Amino acid sequence: MSSPLLRWGLVLLFCLLAPVGFAKEAKVRRAKAKAPRLVRIHSGHRLHRDAAAAFERMAAEARTAGQPLLVTSGWRSYQQQRFLWRRYRKGLGPKAARPGRSNHNRGLAVDLVVGSEEASPTYDWLAGNACRFGFRRTVASEPWHWEYRPKSTSAPEDGVDCLGRPLDVEPSPAVVRQDAS
Numbered sequence: 001m002s003s004p005l006l007r008w009g010l011v012l013l014f015c016l017l018a019p020v021g022f023a024k025e026a027k028v029r030r031a032k033a034k035a036p037r038l039v040r041i042h043s044g045h046r047l048h049r050d051a052a053a054a055f056e057r058m059a060a061e062a063r064t065a066g067q068p069l070l071v072t073s074g075w076r077s078y079q080q081q082r083f084l085w086r087r088y089r090k091g092l093g094p095k096a097a098r099p100g101r102s103n104h105n106r107g108l109a110v111d112l113v114v115g116s117e118e119a120s121p122t123y124d125w126l127a128g129n130a131c132r133f134g135f136r137r138t139v140a141s142e143p144w145h146w147e148y149r150p151k152s153t154s155a156p157e158d159g160v161d162c163l164g165r166p167l168d169v170e171p172s173p174a175v176v177r178q179d180a181s
């Protein structure tokens, strides 16, 4: 007598709970899709794979120019960011963004050794060249913090660097040969 009722009860329960289960599964899938795909860069730190590829190209060119880029921080987990943020709040560490709010958590920010002042050769190289690789400085008080923002960072015009300073134009080999003959 109670069995049809029980059956309908179970069907009703399933109809009520199934969407919750599906929604939860979708949420997990979305979170996984959102998690940055990390790639290790030469320093051992990790960055989002697009940022990592651009960074390695930039680092290779910097090295050739005699300004090797030393990384002190790349991707940070939520827990690492929370640790830094709490230290900052207690006045025990340098400024740190709230966990989840830092581009370090997305693998899109990198901290570099730029020397103690902005006039350092490494900083100067970054200021003049980083934009060509989609990187730029985003925090006024942090000359070491560079972010990969390719969509909003435009490459310089021909003949000038990222600060608009004229480049030393080297004659191409073809021109040199022409001059020699």
Ligand SMILES: [Zn+2]
Residues within 6 Å of the ligand: 073, 104, 109, 110, 111, 144, 145, 146
């Ligand atoms: Zn940073």
